[in-house]
Amino acid sequence: MTVGTPKYRELGLTDSEYELIVEKLGREPNDVELAMFSLLWSEHCAYKHSRKLLRRLPTEGERVVMGPGENAGAVDVGNGYAVAFKVESHNHPSAVEPFQGAATGVGGIMRDVFAIGARPIAILDSLRFGELDSVRSRHLLDGAVRGIGHYGNSIGVATVGGEIYFEEPYEHNCLVNAMCIGFAKTADMVRAAAAGVGNSIVLMGASTGRDGIGGASVLASAELGEGDEAKRPTVQIGDPFEESKLLECCLELLEKGLLVSLQDLGAAGLTSSAGEMASAGGVGIDIDVARVPLREADMEPFEIMVSESQERMLAVVEPGRVEEVRAICGKWQTGSAEIGAVTEGGRIRILRDGEVVGEMPVGALVDGCPLYDLDPVEPEGWIYGNRETLAAGAAPERELLSLLSSPNIASKRWAFEQYDSIVGSRTVRRPEQADAAVLQLPEAGNAIAVSIDGNGRRVACDPYEGTIEAVLECAQNLACVGAEPLGLTNCLNFGNPEKPAGAWQLDRAVSGLADACNALGVPVVGGNVSLYNEGPDGPIYPTPVVAMVGELPDPEQVAGNAFVREGDAIGLVGPFEPSLAGSELAKQRGELKMGLPRPDVASVAAACELVRTAVRAGKLASVHDVSDGGLAVAVAESAIAGGIGCETNVEHLRERGAQPEEALFGEGPGGFLVSGDRATLEELGAVLIGTVGGEQIAIGAGDRSLSISLTTARDAWQSLPRQAAGVG
Numbered sequence: 001m002t003v004g005t006p007k008y009r010e011l012g013l014t015d016s017e018y019e020l021i022v023e024k025l026g027r028e029p030n031d032v033e034l035a036m037f038s039l040l041w042s043e044h045c046a047y048k049h050s051r052k053l054l055r056r057l058p059t060e061g062e063r064v065v066m067g068p069g070e071n072a073g074a075v076d077v078g079n080g081y082a083v084a085f086k087v088e089s090h091n092h093p094s095a096v097e098p099f100q101g102a103a104t105g106v107g108g109i110m111r112d113v114f115a116i117g118a119r120p121i122a123i124l125d126s127l128r129f130g131e132l133d134s135v136r137s138r139h140l141l142d143g144a145v146r147g148i149g150h151y152g153n154s155i156g157v158a159t160v161g162g163e164i165y166f167e168e169p170y171e172h173n174c175l176v177n178a179m180c181i182g183f184a185k186t187a188d189m190v191r192a193a194a195a196g197v198g199n200s201i202v203l204m205g206a207s208t209g210r211d212g213i214g215g216a217s218v219l220a221s222a223e224l225g226e227g228d229e230a231k232r233p234t235v236q237i238g239d240p241f242e243e244s245k246l247l248e249c250c251l252e253l254l255e256k257g258l259l260v261s262l263q264d265l266g267a268a269g270l271t272s273s274a275g276e277m278a279s280a281g282g283v284g285i286d287i288d289v290a291r292v293p294l295r296e297a298d299m300e301p302f303e304i305m306v307s308e309s310q311e312r313m314l315a316v317v318e319p320g321r322v323e324e325v326r327a328i329c330g331k332w333q334t335g336s337a338e339i340g341a342v343t344e345g346g347r348i349r350i351l352r353d354g355e356v357v358g359e360m361p362v363g364a365l366v367d368g369c370p371l372y373d374l375d376p377v378e379p380e381g382w383i384y385g386n387r388e389t390l391a392a393g394a395a396p397e398r399e400l401l402s403l404l405s406s407p408n409i410a411s412k413r414w415a416f417e418q419y420d421s422i423v424g425s426r427t428v429r430r431p432e433q434a435d436a437a438v439l440q441l442p443e444a445g446n447a448i449a450v451s452i453d454g455n456g457r458r459v460a461c462d463p464y465e466g467t468i469e470a471v472l473e474c475a476q477n478l479a480c481v482g483a484e485p486l487g488l489t490n491c492l493n494f495g496n497p498e499k500p501a502g503a504w505q506l507d508r509a510v511s512g513l514a515d516a517c518n519a520l521g522v523p524v525v526g527g528n529v530s531l532y533n534e535g536p537d538g539p540i541y542p543t544p545v546v547a548m549v550g551e552l553p554d555p556e557q558v559a560g561n562a563f564v565r566e567g568d569a570i571g572l573v574g575p576f577e578p579s580l581a582g583s584e585l586a587k588q589r590g591e592l593k594m595g596l597p598r599p600d601v602a603s604v605a606a607a608c609e610l611v612r613t614a615v616r617a618g619k620l621a622s623v624h625d626v627s628d629g630g631l632a633v634a635v636a637e638s639a640i641a642g643g644i645g646c647e648t649n650v651e652h653l654r655e656r657g658a659q660p661e662e663a664l665f666g667e668g669p670g671g672f673l674v675s676g677d678r679a680t681l682e683e684l685g686a687v688l689i690g691t692v693g694g695e696q697i698a699i700g701a702g703d704r705s706l707s708i709s710l711t712t713a714r715d716a717w718q719s720l721p722r723q724a725a726g727v728g
Helices: 015-025 033-038 091-096 098-114 136-155 215-219 228-234 240-257 269-281 301-306 319-331 360-369 396-404 456-461 463-480 501-518 584-588 601-616 630-642 651-655 659-666 677-682 711-716 720-724
Strands: 064-066 071-079 079-088 117-131 157-165 175-184 200-205 261-262 283-289 310-317 336-343 347-352 355-361 427-429 438-440 446-454 482-491 524-530 543-553 569-573 621-626 646-649 672-676 689-690 696-700 705-708
Touching: 015 336, 015 360, 033 269, 033 355, 033 659, 064 079, 064 524, 064 621, 071 098, 071 157, 071 482, 071 524, 071 543, 079 098, 079 446, 079 482, 079 524, 079 543, 091 136, 091 175, 091 696, 098 136, 098 175, 098 240, 098 261, 117 438, 117 446, 117 543, 136 157, 136 720, 157 438, 157 711, 175 446, 175 482, 175 543, 200 240, 200 283, 200 319, 228 396, 228 601, 240 310, 240 319, 261 269, 269 283, 269 301, 269 310, 269 347, 269 360, 301 347, 301 355, 310 319, 319 336, 336 543, 347 360, 355 396, 396 584, 396 659, 396 705, 396 711, 427 711, 446 463, 446 621, 456 501, 456 543, 463 482, 463 501, 463 621, 463 630, 463 672, 482 501, 501 543, 501 601, 524 677, 543 711, 543 720, 569 601, 569 677, 584 659, 601 672, 601 677, 630 646, 630 659, 630 672, 630 696, 630 711, 651 659, 651 696, 672 677, 677 689, 696 711, 705 711
Parallel strands: 117 157, 283 347, 482 524, 646 696
Antiparallel strands: 064 071, 071 079, 079 175, 117 175, 200 310, 200 336, 261 310, 283 336, 347 355, 427 438, 438 446, 446 543, 482 543, 569 672, 569 689, 621 672, 646 689, 696 705
16 A cells, blocks of 8 residues: 555545545444445446436336346347346456456356346457557457457357457557346346345355455556556456356256345455345345355455455355255355345344454445536547558558458457357357347247447547447347347446546437437346546547347348349448548548537438348348448458459449548448349349449449459458468
């Protein structure tokens, strides 16, 4: 601790927060109480700078089974079944130790899902790193991808999709957001609220060590700076094989009706799990730390209470069933211990061998943290740096190849091949085969589609419009596989909310998220906020990551994104109005600045419905939404995926007023590239732009027309492994 600095400040509490704690306790807190308050009053746990904003989000819907406030959200998929899902961040741990940071992010989000009684069936991830010419960024990318693959592959849950972006503002502070999808009988699902005075508190899973102590306050609720290697002890160590046993154990206990409630131990460990269960149930809890199984001797009570050791769950069990619960834990070779009891009076007491070492009102600990109003101020202009990698006026062929080889657009097969995408036998479409992952649910008689999306660069250009675009991108990806949205989860990754520009970005982005979800009628069933994502060079791009789950009746009708038949017509559907503002081409030219065009949400929603209906009817040979890199890149991607060239043009976009480069490489929501029978596309109302066939990718655009061989385009698009290795 710095000489002369109060301990509470070292733990992330402000002077006024500490004074409020003293007021609520009627005395100064001891070390155990101070540690617990510092964790639950941290930004990571209390959402003290974002909770008021999140009240804007729509959370109600006919299909919502569980919404915000539970470990994960869930939606009804019919026939007595529900799909649970949530996305969370593990950004700062991954920036300090990428392998374990990413691995434990996957483990933690899976526990959120099986804590409500849903079996994890799929993982997706959304990753952000600095540019690949940086040694540090390549190190973080390699470690995070290996960590995700290690945990998911070991536990046997398919990683079915995701996204990876590379931008300079993520150089020091990478983003690792992990999403888990679970499947459950609705009647078997359980909530986290503790209930029943006199019921026992049982800790299950791995033993408790010193790893992760202070993670939520010391690591996750502060900016990163120089010397962060010293924070490695706050990064947890994961064991997927231990989690696999714990998963099966918990699901059996729930199936047999042996648990009153269940909560995972994530950030803040026992402090948050016990506190949140007590708060949700309106009860008190006693915990005796002497009963907690330890893997390190001589741990202090405060260390036991705030340890973030992985693969642990906390359950409320009726006293007469404790031995049966522990017997099943023994069957699965997972640890268990009866460590406390549910009490009346609304207080949480920490004991050691029966002696009270800490006592606090549950309301003060869990809900007493002050919530702050932001002081947003719109910056006067672009607050991030630009660097030019492609000169304006380059030949259109060079522009297309530069975009295809951009790490943001290039094939991510190098990463996906490190993940098992088909384990569990539910995967209908593997990564890169379609714009959304598709999972069959034969028990429910249907299927679901999942997409996770975000573009921090475009949100930095306009936080409101950019966030709306992220939601629309998710909806379009679902439409490409014939899925109708059921619910949305989000992970809001932003910089310091105490700075005016950061507060403005967060405020505008949440408003955009709320307005887009209201317009589409998609409820937000849960999410995560990760703030203080800043390094010595400044903040990250504001990065709201949104993930959407949708339902489709027949996975056999799903079209892929690849051209499949010589002679098929190619068409464009939807209100696509391309602009170079915030685009990948603008980035490469060093021309980024504030401002994005306003999308017509209603028109995009109508186009999604049109495409969704056509896909369900089996009318389309391929569907691909127009996204990063614009229409020319979408055309090239469909050609590369199918191994078939095409002859196309963008003349109708030029007739609408788009300049040639805007028509080729401009970005914006609402565009679907489709192929199939000519008459069918005309019936759909598509603008016909070409024909599938040949060995060239040819796109007419007046004096900026281009033609490149399929082989040349494929080589550029598949260049990420070389770039990740630092050799090209």
